[in-house]
Amino acid sequence: MQPDVKKRRSTIYDLAELAGVSASTVSAVLNGNWKERRIAEATAKKVQRLANTHRYTVNRQASGLRKSRSGLIGMIIPMHDNRFFSSMSQVFERLARERHWYPLVVSTLRDPALELETVRTLISYRIEYLVVAGATDPDSVSRICQAHAVAHVNVDLPGTKATSVVSDNYWGAQQLTLALIDRSRASRSPKRNKPYFVGGIATDNATRRRMEGFADAVTARFGGVEASQLDACGYAAELAESAVERLHRRSGGLPRALFVNSTIALEGVVRFLKTLPPDELAACTFGCYDWDPFASVLSFPLLMVRQNVEGLLGEAFRIIDTRSFDDKRVIEIKPELLFPSQSGDASTTNDAPRHAVA
Amino acid sequence: MQPDVKKRRSTIYDLAELAGVSASTVSAVLNGNWKERRIAEATAKKVQRLANTHRYTVNRQASGLRKSRSGLIGMIIPMHDNRFFSSMSQVFERLARERHWYPLVVSTLRDPALELETVRTLISYRIEYLVVAGATDPDSVSRICQAHAVAHVNVDLPGTKATSVVSDNYWGAQQLTLALIDRSRASRSPKRNKPYFVGGIATDNATRRRMEGFADAVTARFGGVEASQLDACGYAAELAESAVERLHRRSGGLPRALFVNSTIALEGVVRFLKTLPPDELAACTFGCYDWDPFASVLSFPLLMVRQNVEGLLGEAFRIIDTRSFDDKRVIEIKPELLFPSQSGDASTTNDAPRHAVA
DNA sequence: GTGAAAGCGCTAACAC
DNA sequence: GTGTTAGCGCTTTCAC
Numbered sequence: 001m002q003p004d005v006k007k008r009r010s011t012i013y014d015l016a017e018l019a020g021v022s023a024s025t026v027s028a029v030l031n032g033n034w035k036e037r038r039i040a041e042a043t044a045k046k047v048q049r050l051a052n053t054h055r056y057t058v059n060r061q062a063s064g065l066r067k068s069r070s071g072l073i074g075m076i077i078p079m080h081d082n083r084f085f086s087s088m089s090q091v092f093e094r095l096a097r098e099r100h101w102y103p104l105v106v107s108t109l110r111d112p113a114l115e116l117e118t119v120r121t122l123i124s125y126r127i128e129y130l131v132v133a134g135a136t137d138p139d140s141v142s143r144i145c146q147a148h149a150v151a152h153v154n155v156d157l158p159g160t161k162a163t164s165v166v167s168d169n170y171w172g173a174q175q176l177t178l179a180l181i182d183r184s185r186a187s188r189s190p191k192r193n194k195p196y197f198v199g200g201i202a203t204d205n206a207t208r209r210r211m212e213g214f215a216d217a218v219t220a221r222f223g224g225v226e227a228s229q230l231d232a233c234g235y236a237a238e239l240a241e242s243a244v245e246r247l248h249r250r251s252g253g254l255p256r257a258l259f260v261n262s263t264i265a266l267e268g269v270v271r272f273l274k275t276l277p278p279d280e281l282a283a284c285t286f287g288c289y290d291w292d293p294f295a296s297v298l299s300f301p302l303l304m305v306r307q308n309v310e311g312l313l314g315e316a317f318r319i320i321d322t323r324s325f326d327d328k329r330v331i332e333i334k335p336e337l338l339f340p341s342q343s344g345d346a347s348t349t350n351d352a353p354r355h356a357v358a
Numbered sequence: 359m360q361p362d363v364k365k366r367r368s369t370i371y372d373l374a375e376l377a378g379v380s381a382s383t384v385s386a387v388l389n390g391n392w393k394e395r396r397i398a399e400a401t402a403k404k405v406q407r408l409a410n411t412h413r414y415t416v417n418r419q420a421s422g423l424r425k426s427r428s429g430l431i432g433m434i435i436p437m438h439d440n441r442f443f444s445s446m447s448q449v450f451e452r453l454a455r456e457r458h459w460y461p462l463v464v465s466t467l468r469d470p471a472l473e474l475e476t477v478r479t480l481i482s483y484r485i486e487y488l489v490v491a492g493a494t495d496p497d498s499v500s501r502i503c504q505a506h507a508v509a510h511v512n513v514d515l516p517g518t519k520a521t522s523v524v525s526d527n528y529w530g531a532q533q534l535t536l537a538l539i540d541r542s543r544a545s546r547s548p549k550r551n552k553p554y555f556v557g558g559i560a561t562d563n564a565t566r567r568r569m570e571g572f573a574d575a576v577t578a579r580f581g582g583v584e585a586s587q588l589d590a591c592g593y594a595a596e597l598a599e600s601a602v603e604r605l606h607r608r609s610g611g612l613p614r615a616l617f618v619n620s621t622i623a624l625e626g627v628v629r630f631l632k633t634l635p636p637d638e639l640a641a642c643t644f645g646c647y648d649w650d651p652f653a654s655v656l657s658f659p660l661l662m663v664r665q666n667v668e669g670l671l672g673e674a675f676r677i678i679d680t681r682s683f684d685d686k687r688v689i690e691i692k693p694e695l696l697f698p699s700q701s702g703d704a705s706t707t708n709d710a711p712r713h714a715v716a
Numbered sequence: 717g718t719g720a721a722a723g724c725g726c727t728a729a730c731a732c
Numbered sequence: 733g734t735g736t737t738a739g740c741g742c743t744t745t746c747a748c
Contacts, residue, residue, distance in 0.1 A: 009506060011725055022735045027727060038733055055505040060482045061428065062725035065419040065740050080438065080447035080463075089438035089447075093465055102479060104462060105438075107451055121460060124418045147413040148367055263652070270655040278636070294621070294652035297628040369741055380719045385743060396717055420741035423724050 010054045018054075019047050026051075030058065064126060073101040074122040075131040076141075078110045083263075083292065087309045088133055088155075095317045101128070112136050116144060123148045129320050131155055131313070138162070151325050153316045157205075158330045165315045168332035169206050172305045173213030173259070175337050176287045179303055180257040181221045184285040191251040192283075194222060194229060198243050198269070199261030202232040207261060210289060214259055232261070241268030248272070254284035263290040270298060291338065301340035308333050368412045376412075377405050384409075388416065422484060431459040432480040433489040434499075436468045441621075441650065445667045446491055446513075453675045459486070470494050474502060481506045487678050489513055489671070496520070509683050511674045515563075516688045523673045526690035527564050530663045531571030531617070533695045534645045537661055538615040539579045542643040549609040550641075552580060552587060556601050556627070557619030560590035565619060568647060572617055590619070595626030602630050612642040621648040628656060649696065659698040666691050 012026040019026065021043060028034045029047040050056075064070040073096050077085040089105045096103035104127060108115040119141050122130065130152040132141050138159030145152045146161070158164035180195055187193040197214045200207030211230050218225040233243040240260065248254060254276075260266045266288045273281060281300045288295060291306035311333040319325065370384040377384065379401060386392045387405040408414075422428045431454050435443040447463045454461035462485060466473040477499050480488065488510040490499050496517030503510045504519070516522035538553055545551040555572045558565030569588050576583040591601040598618065606612060612634075618624045624646045631639060639658045646653060649664035669691040677683065 013725080023725090024727075024736080025734060027725095028734090031727085040733065043733080055502075057478055057482045057506065059423070059484065059725050061419045061423040061484055062740090063727070065417070065423055065724090065742090066726045066728085068740070070419065080444040080451070081441075082444070083439075086438040086440070086444040086447075089444075090465065093438070102483070103464065106461065107448065120415055124415045125460070126417060126419055144413075148415065267651065267655050274655070274657060292652055293625065294650055297625050297632070297656075299632060299657050371741080381742080382720080382744075383718060386718095389743085398717065401717080417741050420724090421743070423726090423740090424742045424744085426724070 009059075010056050011059070012056075015047060015050050015054065015056060018050050019043070021047065030056070068126075070126040070128060071100070071102050072104055072122075072125060072127040073099075073129045073131070074104045074106070074127040075133055076106055076108050076115065076118055076122075076135065078134045078136075079107045080105075084307060084309070085134065088313065091309050091313045092131065095313055099317070099321075108135070110136050112140070116140060119144050123150055131316055132159070132162070133157075135159070138164070151320065151323070153319050153325065155312055155316050160328065163319050163325055163327045164330045165312050165319070166330060166332055167206070167307050167312065168334045169209035170213040170216075171332070172335040172337070173210035173289060174217045175213075176289060176303060176305050177214045177217035177257075177259060178221070179337060179339075180259060180285050180287045181217070183303075184256040185283065187253075187256045187283065189252060192253050192255045194218070194226075194255060195257035195259060196247060196255045197230040197259040197261065198233060198247070199235060199240050199265030200232045201234060207232055210261060233265075235262055235264055237264055237268030237271065239268065240265035241272045244269050244272050248276075254280060256283070257285045258287070260286065260288045261290075263288060263292045263295060266290070266292075266295060273300070296340070303340065304338045306336045306338055308335050367417075368414050369417070370414075373405060373408050373412065373414060376408050377401070379405065388414075426484075428484040428486060429458070429460050430462055430480075430483060430485040431457075431487045431489070432462045432464070432485040433491055434464055434466050434473065434476055434480075434493065436492045436494075437465045438463075442665060442667070443492065446671065449667050449671045450489065453671055457675070457679075466493070468494050470498070474498060477502050481508055489674055490517070490520070491515075493517070496522070509678065509681070511677050511683065513670055513674050518686065521677050521683055521685045522688045523670050523677070524688060524690055525564070525665050525670065526692045527567035528571040529690070530693040530695070531568035531647060532575045533571075534647060534661060534663050535572045535575035535615075535617060536579070537695060537697075538617060538643050538645045539575070541661075542615040543641065545611075545614045545641065547610060550611050550613050552576070552584075552613060553615035553617060554605060554613045555588040555617040555619065556591060556605070557593060557598050557623030558590045559592060565590055568619060591623075593620055593622055595622055595629065597626065598623035599626030599630045602627050606630070606634075612638060614641070615643045616645070618644065618646045619648075621646060621650045621653060624648070624650075624653060631658070654698070661698065662696045664694045664696055666693050 012023045016023045016026045025039060026047050028037045028039060029044045030051060034044045075092050077088060080086055092105060093103045106118050108118050115135055115137065130145055130150055132138055132152055133155040134157050135141055138154045138157060139161045142159055142161035152162055154162050154164035156166055158166050177195060195218055197211060202208060215225045231243050233239045260269050286300060287303040289305045291304045295302055295304060315331055315333060370381045374381045374384045383397060384405050386395045386397060387402045388409060392402045433450050435446060438444055450463060451461045464476050466476050473493055473495065488503055488508055490496055490510055491513040492515050493499055496512045496515060497519045500517055500519035510520055512520050512522035514524055516524050535553060553576055555569060560566060573583045589601050591597045618627050644658060645661040647663045649662045653660055653662060673689055673691060
């Protein structure tokens with residue numbers, strides 16, 4: 001098939017024979033510990049030269065087996081095709097490489113069975129650490145890892161059987177809400193003179209914490225909050241679209257401030273807003289608990305909250321570095337609040353479609 | 359550290375001892391080939407039970423070493439944090455799993471040195487196949503792979519030393535341009551009565567092919583095209599922003615149709631468009647050679663081209679499946695043209711921020 | 717119907 | 733300054 005292929009990949013034995021030395025000498029040279037073994041520089045040079053010309057690469061299956069170390073660190077995520085998790089992958093790789101570990105990122109599609117199977121396979125490849133990000137069932141993953149003595153950390157979604165690092169959703173929602181209120185203009189209509197929250201699922205931990213942050217911020221500014229101000233209508237764009245349409249109809253206009261609980265919900269909201277006359281939008285201040293570079297070029301100003309991916313994974317690696325796996329604490333990392341002027345800043349760094357550049 | 363850990367992971371020898379059989383029997387049972395070996399059903403059952411209770415998992419470093427097979431298939435991409443490549447990862451994983459290969463996706467940050475080092479490391483883990491996606495230097499990667507007899511395919515950016523699968527940029531640009539023209543309204547001003555192309559870098563293969571497609575489509579409809587209609591101003595949003603601003607000033611308004619060469623350029627274009635009165639936008643038909651769900655909720659209709667990720671990788675796997683690595687052909691895959699109504703369809707499936715769901 | 721033994725490629729303790 | 737040797741955990745051939 002492939003041209004120029006050598007029948008067999010060369011091994012340290014091949015090199016040893018060619019160099020007229022033993023395999024252990026070759027091994028020492030190639031592992032860089034030949035000085036301790038006080039191998040002659042000439043021998044070392046000769047072996048290195050041979051390794052280069054014969055394009056030798058160590059077989060890490062073999063060396064890993066021998067050393068009972070693989071050099072691998074794994075991370076499972078629900079999916080690659082998502083802004084948040086793909087930036088997790090990017091940061092994870094960097095942090096792993098800084099530590100001379102080889103990063104393995106695999107998605108599990110929010111399928112509990114695939115999640116466990118994937119973890120088992122990663123373990124069978126003898127990963128040394130595992131980051132469990134956004135898992136549907138972190139505790140089952142923990143059970144498997146514990147049975148195989150694999151150190152691990154939960155990220156984004158907490159579990160009870162390992163240390164977890166999650167976003168501080170309460171704080172983020174509170175800050176976003178306060179900023180929205182402080183930038184909004186009062187309305188003469190009492191129904192419209194208050195902020196509203198839309199999107200998400202009330203039984204989700206994250207949505208619940210955000211609703212709490214929202215409610216507390218509203219109470220701090222207005223002395224109270226009503227149930228009708230929060231509509232955890234689900235994440236789908238269509239649901240958010242009709243939720244805001246309903247709100248608009250009920251209140252006779254847009255409220256003074258609107259807290260949208262995700263970019264996907266925001267898509268629906270924007271679809272509805274497009275049906276309104278532009279000056280109506282000016283009466284309302286908009287915020288989104290999520291970040292998207294494109295959202296910053298919408299026709300109205302938008303406050304956004306961006307999860308602190310560096311912070312989340314930085315903390316996860318700190319736990320790994322210091323081996324404090326068994327605190328079983330939940331560590332919260334504050335997200336960032338982005339104001340309209342800065343919301344698009346980061347977009348230039350990542351999405352340039354240089355993939356099609358020759 | 360971790361609680362409940364057993365000091366040593368169990369091996370087939372442990373199971374063999376517990377079951378009172380030999381390691382080879384255990385191996386046969388766990389590999390599912392005990393019927394051929396005519397091992398007693400009772401023995402098999404007993405071994406399987408023991409394997410379960412002791413949470414045995416095969417050591418794939420060891421079995422891979424012995425079988426000289428790893429079960430691993432690798433893919434390198436420039437980065438995870440990008441719509442196109444993250445969806446490549448997603449599709450790649452699915453296609454690999456369908457074939458019972460374990461997928462390894464690693465990013466190389468468009469760093470030629472990291473690219474080669476990553477490939478070498480993947481090879482040292484004994485991947486059996488490699489998909490080289492969007493590489494800066496595919497031919498150097500090919501040389502390494504060939505030296506180690508690793509079968510591989512280029513995707514997105516072509517090379518000369520292995521079969522390549524790329525997007526049909528010419529066709530996509532041509533279709534987008536024709537659709538733009540046919541949906542646009544004539545302008546009384548001659549300067550404005552023609553389509554313009556903005557964004558990208560003229561020396562990039564992809565941009566060049568798109569410019570050719572654009573030019574041919576314009577020529578087909580208008581009988582000719584002028585150099586001033588194409589401005590490969592670069593990918594950055596700011597560059598596209600000022601390019602369109604310039605065009606607008608020069609022509610005394612927007613042209614009848616505008617072809618924007620990437621979503622990042624589109625961001626800049628939108629930023630400029632926001633400075634115009636809304637009715638000016640109605641005079642122009644907009645298209646973007648790239649896809650983003652958020653772009654579909656902009657205040658004006660937008661045609662988009664989406665790369666056919668399934669098609670690209672489907673073809674790459676077909677090449678692997680049929681072992682036709684050495685055609686060294688460049689296979690072109692047609693992208694999809696999305697009209698305003700359908701442009702947002704796919705957004706609901708992927709980006710739901712369920713990552714923060716408990 | 718099952719076991720013994722060799723060996724995949726490498727590392728590291730020990731020998732000299 | 734370098735070689736010998738054992739063994740990591742597994743698969744597979746051959747033996748009985």
